[in-house]
Amino acid sequence: MTVGAPLDAEVSYLQSRPTAAAPAGARILLIHGTPGSAASWADYLLRPPAGAEVVAIDRPGFGRSGPPGAMPALAQQAAAVAALLPEVGRPVVLVGHSLGGPVAAYLAARLALDAPERRVTLVLLAASLDPAQEDIHPMQHVGAWSPVRALLPRVIRNANTELMALKPELEALARMLPQITARVLIVHGTRDDLVPVANVAYMQSRLLGAACVQTRLLPERNHFLPWNSQPEVRQALDAALAVAC
Numbered sequence: 001m002t003v004g005a006p007l008d009a010e011v012s013y014l015q016s017r018p019t020a021a022a023p024a025g026a027r028i029l030l031i032h033g034t035p036g037s038a039a040s041w042a043d044y045l046l047r048p049p050a051g052a053e054v055v056a057i058d059r060p061g062f063g064r065s066g067p068p069g070a071m072p073a074l075a076q077q078a079a080a081v082a083a084l085l086p087e088v089g090r091p092v093v094l095v096g097h098s099l100g101g102p103v104a105a106y107l108a109a110r111l112a113l114d115a116p117e118r119r120v121t122l123v124l125l126a127a128s129l130d131p132a133q134e135d136i137h138p139m140q141h142v143g144a145w146s147p148v149r150a151l152l153p154r155v156i157r158n159a160n161t162e163l164m165a166l167k168p169e170l171e172a173l174a175r176m177l178p179q180i181t182a183r184v185l186i187v188h189g190t191r192d193d194l195v196p197v198a199n200v201a202y203m204q205s206r207l208l209g210a211a212c213v214q215t216r217l218l219p220e221r222n223h224f225l226p227w228n229s230q231p232e233v234r235q236a237l238d239a240a241l242a243v244a245c
Contacts, residue, residue: 001013001083001084003079003080003083004079005079006073006075006076006079007060007071007076007079007080009060009065009066009067009071009080010065010066011057011058011060011065011066011080011083012038012057012058012063012064012065013038013055013056013057013058013084014038014039014041014045014055014056015045015053015054015055015056016044016045016046016048016053016054016055025051025052025053025090025091025241026051026052026053026086026090026091026092026093026241027052027053027054027055027084027085027086027090027091027092027093028044028048028049028052028053028054028055028092028093028095028237028240029055029056029057029081029084029085029092029093029094029095029104030044030054030055030056030057030095030097030100031057031059031081031094031095031096031097031100031101031103031104032056032057032058032059032062032097032098032100033097033098033099033100033101033126034059034062034098034099034158034159034162034163035062035155035156035158035159036059036062036063036097036098036100037058037062037063038056038057038058038063039056039063040056040226040227041054041056041226043227043230044056044226044234044237049234049237049238049241051241052093052237052241053086055084057080057081057084059077059080059100059103060076060077060080061154061158061162062155062158065080068154069157069158069161070157070158070159070161070162070165072161072162072164072165072166072169073165073169074102074103074106074169074172074173075106077103077106078103078106078107078110081094081103081104081107082107082110085118088115088117088118090119091119091120091121091241092118092119092120092121093120093121093122093123093237093240093241094107094108094120094121094122094123094182095123095125095237095240096122096123096124096125096127097125097126097127097225097226098125098126098127098128098194098195098223099128099162099163099166100125100127101124101125101126101127101128101129102127102128102129102166102169102170102173104122104123104124104127105122105124105127105129105173105176105177105180106173106176108120108122108180108182109173109176109177109179109180110176111182112179112180112181112182112209113179116181120181120182120183121182121183121184121185121240121241122180122182122183122184122185122210123184123185123187123236123237123240124184124185124186124187124188124203125187125188125225125226125233125236126187126188126189126192126194126195126223126224126225127186127188127195127199127203128166128170128195128199129170129173129177129199129202129203129206130170130198130199130202130203131166131167131168131170131171131174132198132202133195133196133198133199133202134163134166134167134170136163136164136167140160140163140164144160144161144164174206177203177206177207178206178207178208178209179209180207180209180210181209181210181211182210182211183210183211183212183214183240183245184203184207184210184211184212184213184214185214185215185216185236185239185240186200186203186204186213186214186215186216187215187216187218187225187229187232187233187236188200188215188216188217188218188225189217189218189220189221189222189223189225189229190217190218190219190220190221191220191221191222192221192222192223193222193223194222194223195223197217200215200217211245212245214239214245216232216236218232
């Protein structure tokens with residue numbers, strides 16, 4: 001699939017096998033973190049929630065999506081996801097894990113302004129939205145040094161570029177978060193060493209325009225919720241498909 005401005009790149013995605021109910025039901029858009037790919041959502045694609053269609057994107061710069069280099073701007077990443085939205089009238093559930101969280105939130109904010117008629121639910125799994133929690137490790141600067149960068153696989157090069165650019169992107173996103181009118185479900189592990197649980201309080205304080213914000217903290221769980229906490233993630237997806245808050 002070709003996506004135009006502001007991305008201008010080929011985007012790859014995986015889609016669950018259609019069922020009789022899915023064409024009229026909700027579309028769940030799964031957005032991976034960094035690094036990652038659409039294939040990491042295989043269990044959810046093979047066994048989608050009843051009556052829903054599941055689509056997982058290879059974010060720009062990862063998997064089979066172009067371009068070869070990183071696209072760290074949330075606006076560009078969100079444009080790729082927006083190209084996979086269902087027709088107006090069908091509900092959409094935006095599910096972002098880790099760095100996929102701010103991509104999903106950016107798109108939810110844009111849809112609230114540009115397409116308020118859409119029924120949108122936002123699910124944030126171990127999502128990194130608080131700019132105060134973003135620090136650049138010295139080794140990331142080493143990875144960005146040209147002689148070292150040239151030796152790294154594409155997925156690692158692009159992940160490093162995204163992470164080094166994330167803080168200013170989140171600072172800009174902070175102004176947009178109160179515009180989100182969608183229902184929001186937050187799921188986070190209390191032992192997340194990659195995206196601290198402090199992100200949850202930040203999200204709760206910023207999502208002031210949301211239809212409702214529902215939070216579930218998973219004791220002793222780490223960052224990798226889509227794989228080590230699949231029952232809880234599936235419960236969140238089922239809740240997101242409900243009509244009301």
